[in-house]
Amino acid sequence: xxxxxxxxxxxxxxxxxxxxxxxxxxxxxxxxxxxxxxxxxxxxxxxxxxxxxxxxxxxxxxxxxxxxxxxxxxxxxxxxxxxxxxxxxxxxxxxxxxxxxxxxxxxxxxxxxxxxxxxxxxxxxxxxxxxxxxxxxxxxxxxxxxxxxxxxxxxxxxxxxxxxxxxxxxxxxxxxxxxxxxxxxxxxxxxxxxxxxxxxxxxxxxxxxxxxxxxxxxxxxxxxxxxxxxxxxxxxxxxxxxxxxxxxxxxxxxxxxxxxxxxxxxxxxxxxxxxxxxxxxxxxxxxxxxxxxxxxxxxxxxxxxxxxxxxxxxxxxxxxxxxxxxxxxxxxxxxxxxxxxxxxxxxxxxxxxxxxxxxxxxxxxxxxxxxxxxxxxxxxxxxxxxxxxxxxxxxxxxxxxxxxxxxxxxxxxxxxxxxxxxxxxxxxxxxxxxxxxxxxxxxxxxxxxxxxxxxxxxxxxxxxxxxxxxxxxxxxxxxxxxxxxxxxxxxxxxxxxxxxxxxxxxxxxxxxxxxxxxxxxxxxxxxxxxxxxxxxxxxxxxxxxxxxxxxxxxxxxxxx
Amino acid sequence: xxxxxxxxxxxxxxxxxxxxxxxxxxxxxxxxxxxxxxxxxxxxxxxxxxxxxxxxxxxxxxxxxxxxxxxxxxxxxxxxxxxxxxxxxxxxxxxxxxxxxxxxxxxxxxxxxxxxxxxxxxxxxxxxxxxxxxxxxxxxxxxxxxxxxxxxxxxxxxxxxxxxxxxxxxxxxxxxxxxxxxxxxxxxxxxxxxxxxxxxxxxxxxxxxxxxxxxxxxxxxxxxxxxxxxxxxxxxxxxxxxxxxxxxxxxxxxxxxxxxxxxxxxxxxxxxxxxxxxxxxxxxxxxxxxxxxxxxxxxxxxxxxxxxxxxxxxxxxxxxxxxxxxxxxxxxxxxxxxxxxxxxxxxxxxxxxxxxxxxxxxxxxxxxxxxxxxxxxxxxxxxxxxxxxxxxxxxxxxxxxxxxxxxxxxxxxxxxxxxxxx
Numbered sequence: 018x019x020x021x022x023x024x025x026x027x028x029x030x031x032x033x034x035x036x037x038x039x040x041x042x043x044x045x046x047x048x049x050x051x052x053x054x055x056x057x058x059x060x061x062x063x064x065x066x067x068x069x070x071x072x073x074x075x076x077x078x079x080x081x082x083x084x085x086x087x088x089x090x091x092x093x094x095x096x097x098x099x100x101x102x103x104x105x106x107x108x109x110x111x112x113x114x115x116x117x118x119x120x121x122x123x124x125x126x127x128x129x130x131x132x133x134x135x136x137x138x139x140x141x142x143x144x145x146x147x148x149x150x151x152x153x154x155x156x157x158x159x160x161x162x163x164x165x166x167x168x169x170x171x172x173x174x175x176x177x178x179x180x181x182x183x184x185x186x187x188x189x190x191x192x193x194x195x196x197x198x199x200x201x202x203x204x205x206x207x208x209x210x211x212x213x214x215x216x217x218x219x220x221x222x223x224x225x226x227x228x229x230x231x232x233x234x235x236x237x238x239x240x241x242x243x244x245x246x247x248x249x250x251x252x253x254x255x256x257x258x259x260x261x262x263x264x265x266x267x268x269x270x271x272x273x274x275x276x277x278x279x280x281x282x283x284x285x286x287x288x289x290x291x292x293x294x295x296x297x298x299x300x301x302x303x304x305x306x307x308x309x310x311x312x313x314x315x316x317x318x319x320x321x322x323x324x325x326x327x328x329x330x331x332x333x334x335x336x337x338x339x340x341x342x343x344x345x346x347x348x349x350x351x352x353x354x355x356x357x358x359x360x361x362x363x364x365x366x367x368x369x370x371x372x373x374x375x376x377x378x379x380x381x382x383x384x385x386x387x388x389x390x391x392x393x394x395x396x397x398x399x400x401x402x403x404x405x406x407x408x409x410x411x412x413x414x415x416x417x418x419x420x421x422x423x424x425x426x427x428x429x430x431x432x433x434x435x436x437x438x439x440x441x442x443x444x445x446x447x448x449x450x451x452x453x454x455x456x457x458x459x460x461x462x463x464x465x466x467x468x469x470x471x472x473x474x475x476x477x478x479x480x481x482x483x484x485x486x487x488x489x490x491x492x493x494x495x496x497x498x499x500x501x502x503x504x505x506x507x508x509x510x511x512x513x514x515x516x517x518x519x520x521x522x523x524x525x526x527x528x529x530x531x532x533x534x535x536x537x538x539x540x541x542x543x544x545x546x547x548x549x550x551x552x553x554x555x556x557x558x559x560x561x562x563x564x565x566x567x568x569x570x571x572x573x574x575x576x577x
Numbered sequence: 578x579x580x581x582x583x584x585x586x587x588x589x590x591x592x593x594x595x596x597x598x599x600x601x602x603x604x605x606x607x608x609x610x611x612x613x614x615x616x617x618x619x620x621x622x623x624x625x626x627x628x629x630x631x632x633x634x635x636x637x638x639x640x641x642x643x644x645x646x647x648x649x650x651x652x653x654x655x656x657x658x659x660x661x662x663x664x665x666x667x668x669x670x671x672x673x674x675x676x677x678x679x680x681x682x683x684x685x686x687x688x689x690x691x692x693x694x695x696x697x698x699x700x701x702x703x704x705x706x707x708x709x710x711x712x713x714x715x716x717x718x719x720x721x722x723x724x725x726x727x728x729x730x731x732x733x734x735x736x737x738x739x740x741x742x743x744x745x746x747x748x749x750x751x752x753x754x755x756x757x758x759x760x761x762x763x764x765x766x767x768x769x770x771x772x773x774x775x776x777x778x779x780x781x782x783x784x785x786x787x788x789x790x791x792x793x794x795x796x797x798x799x800x801x802x803x804x805x806x807x808x809x810x811x812x813x814x815x816x817x818x819x820x821x822x823x824x825x826x827x828x829x830x831x832x833x834x835x836x837x838x839x840x841x842x843x844x845x846x847x848x849x850x851x852x853x854x855x856x857x858x859x860x861x862x863x864x865x866x867x868x869x870x871x872x873x874x875x876x877x878x879x880x881x882x883x884x885x886x887x888x889x890x891x892x893x894x895x896x897x898x899x900x901x902x903x904x905x906x907x908x909x910x911x912x913x914x915x916x917x918x919x920x921x922x923x924x925x926x927x928x929x930x931x932x933x934x935x936x937x938x939x940x941x942x943x944x945x946x947x948x949x950x951x952x953x954x955x956x957x958x959x960x961x962x963x964x965x966x967x968x969x970x971x972x973x974x975x976x977x978x979x980x981x982x983x984x985x986x987x988x989x990x991x992x993x994x995x996x997x998x999x
Contacts, residue, residue: 281682398833404837429826431827433829435977526970540653
């Protein structure tokens with residue numbers, strides 16, 4: 018009897034129709050994926066470089082592997098899907114969702130949306146007068162809302178408003194060129210490719226939606242349902258991250274091992290770029306000896322160190338890298354205290370219950386949300402030694418001191434051009450921008466400290482100063498850690514302020530920071546491979562600094 | 578007809594139209610081209626020029642793309658587009674960039690196309706820029722990297738009211754030399770606390786003028802090595818330092834205070850003239866740069882229209898370059914008064930001299946400056962961006978007192994030797 022039951026049991030569970038349909042569709046995807054991947058793999062490197070901006074053979078291999086991913090995912094989801102295993106469904110959902118998004122993005126490219134949207138937007142701006150109609154329609158609706166909702170007048174006003182809004186919208190779209198845009202989109206269907214991509218988009222979309230709602234078929238639990246919903250919510254960011262961040266990141270890592278230059282096919286050079294960037298030479302320099310006599314070819318003098326009665330000459334194969342690194346570290350060392358200590362004090366003040374504090378919180382935060390380029394240009398003006406306000410106020414102060422008999426000389430600082438002052442001027446600007454942000458973070462930390470602790474301390478006789486140093490500061494340690502870390506990272510990546518504040522290109526050495534230097538090597542000297550290596554070294558530095566900070570923070574937390 | 582049939586007929590018509598329309602489309606070659614305009618007025622005049630060429634040229638459609646300004650990283654965007662394969666067919670680049678674009682293979686050598694073009698003559702243009710544009714790179718016998726869009730030169734913009742107040746003659750005449758120039762700077766500087774005698778920006782061309790006027794040069798004669806290790810460099814820098822003792826602090830943009838009426842003299846190119854006309858609320862004019870020990874000198878600034886190496890239509894792109902640099906189009910653009918035509922013909926010069934007739938600006942000063950100008954050089958045998966940075970850093974030390982002119986002259990050529998091809 019038992020044997021009979023086993024014999025009647027089907028090999029596969031009874032499948033809903035969507036599963037075989039999904040398998041058929043995935044077979045098409047696998048076929049397309051393998052076909053495109055093999056087409057790319059067989060493409061000559063010359064043709065590949067011509068098609069894809071001289072990006073090199075390693076990227077060809079990498080792209081081939083990436084193009085095989087849909088085949089792998091399709092095969093896996095088909096096998097597991099037929100077995101009604103949840104992993105098959107998840108793989109199918111992921112494959113079809115990503116396929117749908119990429120097909121939609123590519124279809125928009127074929128439609129010319131990316132290049133035509135500017136023109137359409139210009140058309141909307143030029144014909145923005147039609148928006149008056151929508152404003153009038155809104156006014157009619159507002160008026161209708163003030164009347165008895167059952168009255169004929171209210172109904173009449175609502176209809177009039179609706180009609181007017183529709184008319185204005187249609188007029189705006191018509192005159193902005195919506196009809197021409199629609200025709201130009203239709204014209205793209207003269208090509209078979211557009212039809213294929215549209216069909217792929219629709220099928221990916223339909224399979225995705227159906228598989229999404231077939232959870233019960235695969236024995237989905239509530240926890241699993243919550244999980245995929247979460248992943249779905251995250252998906253725009255994940256796809257964006259993969260395409261626009263992780264992709265370029267990987268590419269730059271690859272380029273850092275090549276001699277990539279604009280318009281040239283990169284050749285693999287191994288660690289040569291890193292060696293050229295980091296190469297150092299230390300030699301003893303005799304009195305009166307010319308440094309070039311002891312430095313290797315291609316090395317320049319970086320600095321001299323006097324230890325005892327000996328002078329050591331430090332040479333570097335790329336002195337400017339070390340100089341830019343030094344400038345960046347000095348920038349950070351100055352930026353951290355200047356942007357965090359005032360921020361902490363401001364946060365303590367703003368945390369009080371003095372009237373108008375909400376207003377001041379917004380005011381202090383404004384520099385953080387203002388565009389860096391705009392504020393930098395304003396600061397460039399403020400720093401102008403002839404017509405700038407900083408020197409105007411300094412001169413006024415000096416005049417005042419002289420008028421009361423204190424002899425003072427006007428220093429007339431040339432903020433942006435004096436070697437010793439220029440970097441500090443950038444720090445001031447950056448600190449001004451960061452202080453508001455840091456203040457808000459400190460404020461959030463302060464508001465997380467329970468009031469009862471202060472009341473207890475007060476009862477125990479602790480004054481304000483004691484409370485601040487013995488309670489507020491230790492309890493703010495995690496917040497302070499976050500603020501310092503983000504400030505250091507911001508400082509190590511400084512570029513916008515430097516780029517905008519100084520209008521002479523290339524910049525003199527004393528204000529060249531690491532990121533500006535890599536930009537300079539990439540865009541001025543066309544050395545994208547070398548610039549990528551600098552970027553990765555900078556990444557290693559930031560990562561190390563952050564790691565050390567984390568370790569220090571944890572060990573101090575344990576001590577507490 | 579039922580609604581359903583009407584719908585089906587409409588959709589069918591739409592689909593048929595979408596297939597048929599492309600068949601009727603003209604089989605034009607479309608060329609995209611780009612310049613770096615300074616303002617909306619220039620964008621308008623270039624747009625009009627593009628339209629006039631387009632209308633007169635059968636089988637080719639033009640799309641003009643005004644590039645960003647200098648501060649908006651015109652070249653950075655261009656390089657990114659070249660790398661991505663989306664750069665225009667024809668674009669403008671500054672003269673100093675021609676070498677690095679050519680050596681990187683980003684622009685097309687037009688020599689063969691020009692050789693078969695009976696209407697083209699090298700002699701129509703200023704010789705200096707054409708010399709550099711015809712410099713072949715390794716492995717080439719002949720070259721033509723493009724044609725100059727326009728040229729420009731420096732002049733002294735002077736505040737006539739301050740000269741009157743100081744009782745000075747306006748800066749002109751045969752004895753307009755460094756002695757008079759330095760004296761004028763000092764006297765005007767003495768007019769008041771907020772008045773300064775002279776101003777110049779930190780761009781290499783400004784201090785480079787003093788170097789050239791003293792008889793030195795950035796490079797040696799064949800542009801293969803540094804040329805600053807001599808006493809003339811010292812003399813030029815000492816003169817510049819002396820002028821700045823009575824001037825706007827080194828490195829700061831001298832144009833705003835000049836336009837505010839607080840600077841007696843200010844060095845800048847022709848491109849600053851429209852801004853001065855629009856913004857200066859005092860009597861002003863321009864004069865030739867003062868004559869230094871080595872005689873009259875100036876810079877000949879230029880930029881060129883070049884052809885994208887990856888253009889699909891090289892013949893048409895060359896034709897566009899020629900049309901964009903024709904006397905007619907240069908006349909349209911010169912009418913703005915911001916640039917001097919790159920064609921060194923009497924007709925073109927006359928055209929420029931008659932621009933901005935209501936302003937009373939001494940246009941002749943620019944033409945005279947261009948005639949004696951040292952041509953802005955693209956460096957085919959060295960790394961100009963690296964040399965530029967090294968020169969700039971050292972010169973900054975000179976003007977900030979960290980390095981003497983003599984120390985500069987003694988060390989600078991050694992510092993930059995590695996950036997020249999050996």
